[in-house]
Amino acid sequence: MLQRTYSLIALIAIWAVVAALLQSRLLPGPLTIGAAILTDTRTGELPFQMACTLGRVAASFVIAMILGTIAGYAMGRSKTFDRYADPWLVVLLNMPALVIILFAYIWIGLDETAAILAVAVNKLPNVVVVMREGARALDPELDEMAKAYQFARFSRIRNLVLPQLAPYLAASSRSGLSIVWKIVLVVELIGRPNGVGFVLGSAFSLFDMAKILSYAICFIVLMLVIESLVVQPLERRANRWRRRPA
Amino acid sequence: MLQRTYSLIALIAIWAVVAALLQSRLLPGPLTIGAAILTDTRTGELPFQMACTLGRVAASFVIAMILGTIAGYAMGRSKTFDRYADPWLVVLLNMPALVIILFAYIWIGLDETAAILAVAVNKLPNVVVVMREGARALDPELDEMAKAYQFARFSRIRNLVLPQLAPYLAASSRSGLSIVWKIVLVVELIGRPNGVGFVLGSAFSLFDMAKILSYAICFIVLMLVIESLVVQPLERRANRWRRRPA
Amino acid sequence: EALRISAQSTGTFAWQLDVIRRHGLAEEAGLDLKISESASPDAGKLALNSGSVDLAVVDWLWVARARALGAKWLFYPYSSAAGAVMVKGDSPVREIKDLKDRVLGIAGGPLDKSWLIVQAAAIRQGIDLKRAAKLEYGAPPLISQKLQQGETEASLNFWNFCASLETRGYRRILDVRDAEAALGLHQPLALIGYVFSEQFAANHKSTIDRFIAAAQKANDIMLRSDTEWEALRPLMNAEDDRTFKAYRDRTREGIPQRPVAAEEEDARTLFRALANIGGAPLVGPSQELDQALYYKPTPAAETEHCCRELIR
């Protein structure tokens, strides 16, 4: 915890020094940003836009993770299913985000459902790819054990599969959350009347770096807090069984 | 191979049927797209733009994978390093792509270096996150064995570390390639005078779905070919040692 | 009666809508405007296509092209404000032909309408800018930034960026409006306008007409009253007074003042010129402007328009 704090302080210090040296409107220093954040928080603008974005992030993340994990697991376990579904996966994986967003907005409408679906569909194949590798790496010996002892399906998933998939889940949800957030920004930019992406779009056309950075940093701080207070403690618990390297 | 072909044919058939039913300019059918691809190939436009984009994709992908794997491995192995580097990672991970692209274009210049670096920096933290999980899951028992038998550093990496990281590498390079491609599109859209993203930018503002889809599909086909002829055979070889599930 | 409208939050349309709102012009016309804001200029097209809104402000060219491909949109002039090619105040570049071998930044892409108009005008002067100058394409804010950083020596950008650059001592070497004149247009053409579907117009003709009338009232207010602009100022994101004034004056300048028929004639001329230079990727299969592109309000509205013209 202490080391993390030091490291963050160092990061901010470096930023402050560089900003002070450059003295450019295009790289505002931490103080400018701090002030901007305070102002926008007081007016209620920032909390409102942030809440809009977070709602979308959460919804699409949950959808993408659940569907992606199920599909990835199925593909990793069944060679036949994998062979049939793989080309579709490659197509979805490499379809430009813009195309998916466009189709969603055109065929579903310029609304919340379309926005969330577009993000989830963009993220989904990445989850599938990671979880498929995880499912392929499952230990067949433990599987035999569970079969011999007739583990119930739920118990098998909870006690056998999920712990083995844990590192893959951790990787794909951590990098996934960030990807979802980035796509939500684009989706909001293109067709939502609120949210951080909407603000960034306007700020970009005005080249208002302070605004862009202050919203970005608020999200990052939120992620840092979640990471320190939720994810890492959870992770430590989940990894308790690992032998500490001597 | 056969199953993959059937599945692709099914995909195209569904697309053709839906397009025929909707009869909309906004969802051209496979034939329209095929014709568009042929035309643009004859004029040399498509191969040229595709080559520009592929060059950028390849360069940023290689940079991101190499640096990301090294950093992720180091963070997964050393708790101390992880504690110091993790906050920086979270910051980079959640920095909106737009911000990184803007900074690169502003401070490096509206040129190729900036474009490639911007993409690599965008992708880098995702690689780090996945590889870190991989490094954390390394088997300490095999490590002890290698230590006892004094494996040379290179042999340790080649015979001990890489095979264990293989599924993580597979996951992060597969989903990584697609992410790099998507970011390259955005980077080209914002500030390059050529490449698929540049074409999509104009096509998007004209709502030229045929153009958008024909370029996207060319890239997807390329990925399908690489997947079938390079990645999957390689993967089968690398996974030969796995016990086939009974 | 409800009318769903999409507006870019940083655009001038948002200002006009604000005037309508503050003066109760919509209620007066019996309209209930449902406005959805967006951050991107493309959201309007998306919203129209997905049926989420009834009316948006969109590019003239986009509508022309879509019509050529079979999508029945109608267009009614909204603004003729346009950008310009600009250079630093102390730049040796004076005219288009000085751009030879210099770096020219272009906002949007190769199919951007202003860029095509400038190209066409340059060609009449015997200069093929595409070959003569070194081109950099990029997003408008970035192109504006690059001119200020000196990475490009000249840039063609949207009118609002030009207005703001002008206040910082940058110089126009070719206005897109002048380029239009060089192409034989009588007056600058409104390149953006209100767009709605033929079907909607058929079913809700009076709604559209009433909206156009209300918009014209708002235009009148914006043309006449300076205090009105003070009220609009918070929306305008102008750094300083000069920028604010530049925005105001350019917006006023862009308000169309002539009957639709006159617009239509110039539009036909411009379309032909653009078809020549941009080819099929730009204008679609047709080389001639679709006759039915322009929406014709019922005579009452039109008359009012002309009368106002006369009064001025």
Next chain:
Amino acid sequence: MWCNRLNDAQTAGDAAPLELRIAAKSFLSADGARVDVVRDLQLRLEAGSFGALIGPSGCGKTTILKIAAGLDPDFRGQLRTPGSGRLGIVFQEPRLLPWRTVEDNVRLALPADHANVELGDLFEILGLGSHLTRYPAELSLGLARRTAIARAFAVGPDFLLLDEPFVSLDEAIANRLREELLALTARAKVTTLLVTHDLTEAVEMADRLFFLSDRPTHIILEKALPPPRGGRSSDVVASISDEMRALVAQAAIAHAKR
């Protein structure tokens, strides 16, 4: 008490014998070569009796055990398993879930209707009492093996498959576990198949010995031992073992000549 459950199981078990016929079993190795492991093997074990499987290293004992457990349906032949399907199995390696404690590893294997059964006595007998909250990576191999044995015993099996369960344990504990196993199989009607390399152990505990040939394996010698099992004196065990050794050597020579 966990013993109670075993008594329940007794009444539940039916009297079917274990019948296993493997006409052929082969693996496809990674380089594409076919490895023939079992050929023409016939094995029958009466309900409630105790068989021992003895054969050279790598001949196919584990393969046979897995087939008997129903874990590997990919063979030519027939399988009929005894009991009501409550199987206890000790694999050749512990196969514990690394992310679950010793106690959880045992409890997770329990059938739903016995999830909360009292296991204290069993853990005490196996010397696991002080390690219940440890994770497998914190156990010595011997402790891990004992956990695996506890798991097999705790489910109250009526069919028990043991793949060298008592190696890597010190003599005292191994003997205690052997007694425990004898007691368990005596209390309940458990059909048991034990793989071992230790002839003495086999003779001490089994009703019936099966000697296997080299790969592709089949039974070269089958020997029913006179009752009572478990109660044989060490002299008797030694003499039977010697006799067996001689017979097996003969049979192996005959087999090699074939």
Next chain:
Amino acid sequence: MWCNRLNDAQTAGDAAPLELRIAAKSFLSADGARVDVVRDLQLRLEAGSFGALIGPSGCGKTTILKIAAGLDPDFRGQLRTPGSGRLGIVFQEPRLLPWRTVEDNVRLALPADHANVELGDLFEILGLGSHLTRYPAELSLGLARRTAIARAFAVGPDFLLLDEPFVSLDEAIANRLREELLALTARAKVTTLLVTHDLTEAVEMADRLFFLSDRPTHIILEKALPPPRGGRSSDVVASISDEMRALVAQAAIAHAKR
């Protein structure tokens, strides 16, 4: 030929003994509890001699072996290893690289200057000849163990640590491997420490026996056996074993009373 190398190793080895003093060794378990494993253990083994470590399951034998191998520096005490640092070790489980064939697993452990040494004879003796291209998942446990033994022998060690190397093997192969081990240690000056639960095996092969107490472990009885090792008749072995059992029982009682 792999034997040649061993002869080279002999000339290279110096004459330092194995000296190990562990004042205390403990683990921190996942629930935060400290597990004291070794306390006040002193072990000295002359260069080229063969020691056997015998103790109850879970007492700390593997822990001691890992410390002796230099794999676990986290203990209070001192370690001095014999030889030139060419260590051969057989872990309690095979610990093979699953993605490398049997032959590669052995070759990868070879020091660089012996990378291309001929290993055919060693593989034949261990009965691995026909499995060289197999991956570990395709081996029976016995075959995997033999691969691990081959690896330890192939490096031409002058310091050998063996953690129950001969379990899970049939008697014939186990005996062949024991002979091979004796021959190897006789040919070259190899300092060897063997962990085993099999007293007979220990008495047959070792120069010196170390009996360990329960956890936290230390040596309760140390016994030098009269030479020649390997050549002892089975009667001698049996009588020494019986004597040892009695002594250990006494020492254990004394230890418990302390």
